[in-house]
Amino acid sequence: MKILMWLFGMLLSVSLQSTVIPAISAGGVQPDFVMVVVVLAALTGGRETGVLCGVFGGLLQDLLSVGPFGVHTLTKMTLGLLMGFYERKVNQGNLLLPMMAIVAGTVGSGVLSALFLLAYGLAGAIPALFLRMVPVTAYHLLLAAPVYAALLWLKRLQAPKMGG
Amino acid sequence: MRWFDKKTVVLCVLFLTVFLLVVSAARLQNRYPLMSRLAAAVLTPFDYVFSGLAGGIQTGTLFTRDLATVYRENQNLRAENQELRHVVFQLTEKAAENERLQAMLEFRTKTVAFQMKAAAVIGRDPGTLNHSLLINQGASDGIRVNMPVVTHQGLVGHVIEVFGGTAKVRLLLDANSSAAAMVQRPQSRAVGIVEGNPAQPALLRMKNLLRDSDVIKGDKIMTSGLGGIYPKGLLIGEVVDVVDDDGGLLKNAMIRSAVDFSRLEEVFVITGERTPVRP
Numbered sequence: 345m346k347i348l349m350w351l352f353g354m355l356l357s358v359s360l361q362s363t364v365i366p367a368i369s370a371g372g373v374q375p376d377f378v379m380v381v382v383v384l385a386a387l388t389g390g391r392e393t394g395v396l397c398g399v400f401g402g403l404l405q406d407l408l409s410v411g412p413f414g415v416h417t418l419t420k421m422t423l424g425l426l427m428g429f430y431e432r433k434v435n436q437g438n439l440l441l442p443m444m445a446i447v448a449g450t451v452g453s454g455v456l457s458a459l460f461l462l463a464y465g466l467a468g469a470i471p472a473l474f475l476r477m478v479p480v481t482a483y484h485l486l487l488a489a490p491v492y493a494a495l496l497w498l499k500r501l502q503a504p505k506m507g508g
Numbered sequence: 509m510r511w512f513d514k515k516t517v518v519l520c521v522l523f524l525t526v527f528l529l530v531v532s533a534a535r536l537q538n539r540y541p542l543m544s545r546l547a548a549a550v551l552t553p554f555d556y557v558f559s560g561l562a563g564g565i566q567t568g569t570l571f572t573r574d575l576a577t578v579y580r581e582n583q584n585l586r587a588e589n590q591e592l593r594h595v596v597f598q599l600t601e602k603a604a605e606n607e608r609l610q611a612m613l614e615f616r617t618k619t620v621a622f623q624m625k626a627a628a629v630i631g632r633d634p635g636t637l638n639h640s641l642l643i644n645q646g647a648s649d650g651i652r653v654n655m656p657v658v659t660h661q662g663l664v665g666h667v668i669e670v671f672g673g674t675a676k677v678r679l680l681l682d683a684n685s686s687a688a689a690m691v692q693r694p695q696s697r698a699v700g701i702v703e704g705n706p707a708q709p710a711l712l713r714m715k716n717l718l719r720d721s722d723v724i725k726g727d728k729i730m731t732s733g734l735g736g737i738y739p740k741g742l743l744i745g746e747v748v749d750v751v752d753d754d755g756g757l758l759k760n761a762m763i764r765s766a767v768d769f770s771r772l773e774e775v776f777v778i779t780g781e782r783t784p785v786r787p
Contacts, residue, residue, distance in 0.1 A: 359554035362634035362642070366770075367562035367569075372709045376636050391519055399526055407547040409635035410668060410678055414530040416635060425523055469683055469706045480636075 346502065350385065350393060354401040357381045362408065373476050375483035376453065378405060380491055382420045383427050383449040387442055388495045391428025398424030412464045419456040423449050439489060446488045450481045541669075548642070548671050555631040555642065563773070567601050574600065612774055615660030622739070624658075624776040625649060630674070639679040639704065639769070641665075645777060646673045654737050656778045662743035662766030663687065663731060664775055675777075680704065680712060680744070681769055688735035689714055689744055696722040699732050702744055702763060712745060714761040715753075723750055723761050739781065 361377045369375070378401045386394025402420035406413050427445055454477055458470045575593065616624060631642035645651050647670045657664040657677045665685060669676040678685050686703040698721040705713040717723055727747040733740025749762040 355550065356554060358634050359551050359558050359631075362551075362631040363555050363558035364562045364565065366632045367565040369770075374636050378634070391516070395519060395523060404547050404551070405634045407544045408551065409633055409638055410640045410676065410682065410684070411633075411635050411638040413533060417530050418527060421523065421526060425519070466683075472706045472709060475707075 347396065349498070349502075350389070350397055351400055353385075354378070354381065354397050354404065357401055358404040358408070361405070369483075371479070373479040373483065375480055375487060376450075377487060378402070378416075379420060379423065379449060379453050380446060380484050380487050382424050383445055384442055384488065384492050384495050386424045386427035387431055387445055388492070388499050389428075390431040391425055394424030394426075394428035395421055396424070398422070412461065412466055415457055415460045415464075418460055419453050422456055423452055426452070439492065442488060442492050443485060446484050447481055450477065450484050544669065545671055548674060548676075552630075552642075552674060559630045566771075567597075567604070570604075571597050571600055608774065611660045612776070616776065621781060622778045623780040625651065625779050627651075627657075627675075627775050627777055629772050629775065638684070639682040639709075640668070641677045641679065641772065641775075643675050643677055643775060643777070644673065646671045646675045648672055650779055651675045651777055652779075656738045656742065657775050658742055658778060659767055659772065659775050661768065662745065663738065664767055664769075664772065666737050667777065677775070679769055680765060680767075681709060686735070687738050687744065688732045689729050690732040691721075691723055691747075692728040692730050692743075693722075696727065698723050699734070700761070702729065705762070708762070710764075711748065712763040712765055714747075714763055715758070717759050717761060719752065719757055719759050721759065723747060723759075725749065727761075729761070729763055739778070 357378050365375060365377050382394065382398045382401055385397040389397075398420035399417060402417035405416035405420075409416065427449065430441070430445065433441065454473045458473055461467065461469055461473075574596070578596075612626065616626075625645055627643035627645040629641050630644050633640040641664075643651075643657075651667060651670050653667055653670055655667045657666060663680055665677050665679040665682070667675050668678045680687060680702070681704050683704040683706045686701050688699070689702040690697055690699045698717055700714045700717045700721075702712050702714045705711050714723075714729060725747055729744045729747060731738040731740055731742040731744060743766045745763040745765040745767075747761045748764045750759060751762065752759045
């Protein structure tokens with residue numbers, strides 16, 4: 345049930361990424377909402393949740409995108425795993441570490457995407473990734489607070505049913 | 509904290525397995541069309557719902573700007589404004605829709621050479637590296653792969669994937685997109701290839717222009733009909749800059765697209781030509 349909830353959440357995230365996010369982008373800078381959700385899901389749910397959300401969200405993006413297959417899956421899966429290791433270090437409710445994780449996740453996502461694009465022989469798209477990094481990070485930080493609040497709320501909602 | 513417990517090892521093995529599977533799939537350039545179709549089918553209902561919300565946000569943004577101006581000019585009418593906001597909101601949306609549809613209708617009436625099918629944009633590329641659209645016309649409506657997509661402003665792109673009731677369109681802005689093009693000015697008629705420009709995503713680049721080609725700022729660029737996908741004479745955009753290529757023999761023209769890709773809501777898919785082009 346918990347897994348289905350996460351999968352459904354990622355489904356909604358990818359749909360929002362392709363519909364609502366373009367409407368709030370400005371100057372050609374488009375945030376990666378799915379990445380924000382994966383990073384924060386990993387921090388609140390742990391590495392298993394991070395990898396699950398990363399693989400599913402990234403795979404949907406890859407399947408629906410016309411870009412090189414695998415870039416989103418590999419990037420998000422890696423971020424989900426790495427961020428999941430910090431689950432217990434996060435003081436749930438304090439926004440500082442999640443915000444730092446979003447900054448690290450944005451930079452990490454850029455670096456990982458660049459590495460994968462390089463491996464696929466698509467180096468031409470790499471400069472654009474880094475040129476847009478600062479405004480994209482700002483966008484991600486803006487999105488992080490409501491997403492993190494929603495994830496914490498969902499986690500608290502589940503807690504009594506889990507039975508420890 | 510135990511970082512390398514049994515759970516972590518299992519997770520890492522799973523991670524590596526998925527990593528290797530995706531890398532091998534990418535190397536084989538396998539696009540998994542069945543899975544793509546399934547994913548599109550699952551997401552389409554959500555996209556429909558959220559595209560309405562996205563339209564509302566865009567309209568709301570425009571409306572807020574308009575209101576700010578009205579507010580400054582009519583401070584003494586604030587109270588009345590409250591009542592009028594709702595009306596203005598609806599009228600603005602209707603007027604914008606009316607204007608858009610009228611322009612599309614005029615374009616369709618004037619463009620007698622092509623058979624066209626109108627489609628609404630219901631989604632955009634969920635990735636951040638590429639530019640594509642999802643439209644609400646698909647195989648069941650006669651849409652096929654490689655059909656050109658246009659608006660009354662000019663060329664938008666071409667269909668790259670078709671599902672039952674929807675189709676995916678690769679925009680001309682995409683780095684992997686290209687179109688055979690030529691300068692419209694009769695004294696020039698220089699030909700080249702227009703493609704997406706990842707370094708400057710807002711502009712297109714016309715490459716393969718000889719150094720002595722007659723291309724100047726302000727030149728209109730249109731399709732040349734040589735590429736096999738796009739028919740001749742579709743407006744692409746206007747030259748905003750001409751730069752020499754590093755190699756020495758060629759130069760590039762930077763083009764501002766005639767189409768405002770950020771505000772695409774309706775498009776036409778060219779499904780055929782009424783008057784076949786004779787050699």
